Every structure is written in structure tokens, then in C-alpha cells.
Amino acid sequence: MDSPILHFITPPIPYFIDCGRAYYEAGEYHISRSDIGVFDLIVVTRGSLAISENGTEWLLEQGEALILKPDGHHYGYAACNEATEMIWIHFQTYGSWRESSNMDECLANQTELIKTHKVSAYLNHCDVCSIFIPKHTRITTKDIELLEHFSQLDQEPQSMRNWKRQASFQQFMQHMDLGLSSLSDVAAIRIAEKVELYIRQNYPLPISNPMLQKELNYHPNYLARSMLKVYGMTPMEYLLHYRIEQAKKLLLQTAWPVARIAEEIGFNHVSYFSSCFAKREGISPSNFRSKFTNTETNSTTHSELML
CATH class of the missing domain: 1.10.10.60 (Homeodomain-like)
Structure with missing residues (x-):
């Protein structure tokens, strides 16, 4: 599946902020919003969701994921044609990032992005590396299990819940990063x-x-x-x-x-x-x-x- 790629420089690794579920009845739209200040990872677990970011449209089917940028305009461009359910995760990064059209573009711009990172991030004397996350992809059964784990953590005390959610989020992102790498050289x-x-x-x-x-x-x-x-x-x-x-x-x-x-x-x-x-x-x-x-x-x- 061809998709733009979100290229993150780390450390620091993108970090978890919040998560939840959303439900749409047939005929309802995803809400319109702009510049929400966080990345929004959406995974459709039932039905389908029509969503646009800055004029680019996606129709997400069950088992598909999309990452919306923190500085974009997101809105539903069509109503759901059936009952739809999704999991959403908000995350952010202090490091440098950019969206590229493919892996070759990511690698071509990597040196420049690392230089920007060393200026903007607080780490001035640390090794850095890249994380490549597909903007739009179909996720695996293992990934779905990780996401379902987020809901189960609601039963944990808050102090433990936040630690475990961050760990689960990083594991999920690592799976997506490794999955994309296998498609390249x-x-x-x-x-x-x-x-x-x-x-x-x-x-x-x-x-x-x-x-x-x-x-x-x-x-x-x-x-x-x-x-x-x-x-x-x-x-x-x-x-x-x-x-x-x-x-x-x-x-x-x-x-x-x-x-x-x-x-x-x-x-x-x-x-x-x-x-x-x-x-x-x-x-x-x-x-x-x-x-x-x-x-x-x-x-x-x-x-x-x-x-």
C-alpha cells in the first residue's frame, strides 16, 4: 500500500498523550477541526470512515490506520454509510519530523532533518536516528491486540496506567516502523x-x-x-x-x-x-x-x- 511517510528523528521518542474510542452512526461525519497540536492516530475497528486532511481524502476500512498531523485541517468529507467504530491515540514529539512522499525522499532529506533536530531539540551531544511510520496503512492482528490493551488499562490505577500506556504505545509504533522498513531496501x-x-x-x-x-x-x-x-x-x-x-x-x-x-x-x-x-x-x-x-x-x- 503506497502511503506518505512520517519521518521522526529520535531521541526523544514520540510520546503518548491520550487515547479513546469514537462511535459514528450511519449518516454521521467525523468532526471538522484544525491545528489540534497533537498527532492523531486513528484505527477503524468496525465499519468505514471518510476523512480528509488539508484536502487529501482517505476512506478508512476496518483494520486500517491513519495518522493526522498536528497542524492540519481534518474533517469528514462524507457521511458513514454504516455504524463505525474507531480507536484514537494522541501523541506528540519534541524532536524534528516531516512528512515525505516515499522512503527515498525520507533518506534524501535525513541529514538536513537531523541538523534541524540538533538545533531545535534539547539533545546536543547524543546519537540520533530515524523512525519511519506510514501515514496510512493496514495494521496486523498483533497491532490490534496492542491497541485493545489500551482499553484494558482503564482498570489500572492512574500512576500505573500512564506508564503502561506509554510502553504499549512505543511497542505499537515500533511495529509500524519495522513493518515499513521491511518494504524498503x-x-x-x-x-x-x-x-x-x-x-x-x-x-x-x-x-x-x-x-x-x-x-x-x-x-x-x-x-x-x-x-x-x-x-x-x-x-x-x-x-x-x-x-x-x-x-x-x-x-x-x-x-x-x-x-x-x-x-x-x-x-x-x-x-x-x-x-x-x-x-x-x-x-x-x-x-x-x-x-x-x-x-x-x-x-x-x-x-x-x-x-
């Missing part, structure tokens, strides 16, 4: 994930394209194409990206000298590390540390105490 995704995992586990080592070829048994050109398709960067670009992200963590979490941090993350020369860091972050490693930890203030106070 599965081989490229799996290879890219192997490269990414190898780099994460071995980044302090002198990793090179020949080393990746030997370890993963694929030609460097194929590894590069797979990484570009999935992560928007080559293996060596991802290695540099990951090392810099680890450096940022060490700068904020330790008092190690910059030279030691450079060595710990795989750089042979501190000057080269500083140059790469400044090129990517627009600030030197030392100034990055001072900006977030008040190192200069702490050093001054310590010196005064020694006098």
Missing part, C-alpha cells in the same frame, strides 16, 4: 546497521575502509552506498561523527585534558582532533567544555582557595 539497512554497530563498538581503533571490508566481508563501495542510504553519511564520515559525539560527552563528564580525550576516542594527534571538532561544532574542545561546565570559574575559585 532491507539488505542495505541491515548492512548499514552492521557498519554502525561495528563503529560504535570499536571507534577508538584505527578503523579504515579496508578494515571494514575485512571484518564485514563487503566491498567498501557497497558499505558506503548502504550507509549513505540509511544514515546519510559514509562509514568514515560516521566514524568521525561518532568520535566527536563521544568527545563531547567526555568533555562534559570528565576533567581529562583534551589530549587524553583525543587519544581515548581514536585520534593520534590532538591538533587534528581539535581541528575536526571545531569544524563540526564551530567551537574548540576547550571552549565547548567551558561553555557548559564553567571550567574557568571553577579553576579561578580553586586557585583562590590555594592562596
